[in-house]
Amino acid sequence: MSVHQTKKTKKWYVKWWVPDEKKYYSKWFGAGPKNGPEHRNAMAFDLEIKAKKALNKELPRKPPVVEEIYLEGLAKAYANHQRASGKSSRWLKEWLGMLDRHILPLVGHSPVNALTYQDMMRVVDYYTDRGCSPHTINRYLSYLKAMFRFGIRHGITTGNPLEHWRKRKEPPKQCLLNLEDLRRIQAHSPPHLAWGIEVAFNLVVRVGASELMALTWDRVDWSKRGVWVFMSKTNREKFVPCTDQFLAKLKSRKETANSRFIVEYKNQPFLRFRGSWKNAVRKAGIQYHTTPYDIRHLAITELLARGVDPGAVADIAGHSSAFFTITRYHHVREGAKRSAIEALPALVN
Template structure:
């Protein structure tokens, strides 16, 4: 598509657009830039200038991604990234038309997310609490973080972004900044409050330093907790607890599933999770046949 320097300049300008005008999260910006970098490398490999990008080239790039074993969800994200890029590139004068507008996204995978049962979730959190009894500040933090993650169903990026003042102990709610910097208020229960209180009173003061700032959860050096650290913690604790291994997003899936199984309606769960579309929340309606049968028996006059 031209020189490497030219590609870097385009990527840098696109990144500024995503951050400043689209107000996307750092994680999404990194993902989109990675996707567009892959497309630009494809253009360079086939000696195609960016100005000559068309739907055929876009489709050939996607076919190559699919052959490399990319999942449908990853391909769908790449299509979204490239569509956004093409729209921006057309407006910025890099393309004569928005060639990505007609690019279709692959249908998402239909497999259901892995979730823990209620007893396994309790066992995992019990393991975290047991480990925190040594009063090690890191163990107190891990216990509090997992309790709050499960209690609220927030994304791990949202959890590490929580500040101390975002918590309202009296109301047992937390203010969360989600995708697109949208704020929502999410309730949590007494077990999470107990764990977070122990962390704030006995753990955070020992990890904090003058440069820690307002972050609720801190890393070992006193800065804001890195999501990768929490992922490692969760993988280790699932092994110790003897439950299915899962990432923090799996704990979010678990929370959503348990809310629905407990009787929450889809709209409430949508608000708690911060989904912009109810269709996303409907992924969690894979509740047990027993609950489906009970709801049918209660509601249908011929049951």
């Protein structure tokens, strides 16, 4: 039994031997300088262990020393589990790539069981200082928290340094894209991108592999004159009715389609939407920042601005409730409130 400090992370821990079990146990106290609070806490605990041993009292047995596993090893185990559970190879590739690029360089050198909440906050501070949005940071830490929970549930690790972490509040995303500018971008797009923009706008779907790029012709319900969309984000389906004009375009496209995907490029699903979008935005002379997600945002905005019932808009958008739609797009309804209040009759002529 003695006090130790790791070389790289400068974390203090106490390690002791339990004779009847013939195994070592350890307890970690965090990183800090010699004679700092972490070191003093470790020294005090070590004296406590020695005193108990001298008096033949039962020694602490938790947490046990387990085989040290680092984030990279835990990530591989988590990825294998997700693969067996049916997660797409694309999601797994993105997850492992994100971990390799953004997380491992910062905390990958410490065993998972030695990581602390302060270590995770250093990750937050690092990317906050580099201008990352709260949304991006929340996404990184949400993935990590799920992975730590997996490790505990399957007996791979013993602690979750993000157990008490909660998502940071994200400011509402400001969408500057308007209908006129979207038409300009579409006019400067190659045919496959222009068609993708039209599908995304008319079906109010998320532009990405999970919704727009996953749409197939068998999801078109010609008798009901609409399209079924599976929303992987919420694990639900929505049905979006189509206008007569858009339905006619769908039928025309179906006759010349070379694959089962509604939006295709060279007989394959069109997966490089973001890069093509940037080129079209530049050619259209749009000066402000805009992303493909703004297409969906604009479609919802236009529906509300035209006085469509928020409940119907929520169903079309796939929102969980009309309340979410109203609160998320409350700024759009200012005009509707003005029209409503002007409809009140005067009390005095």
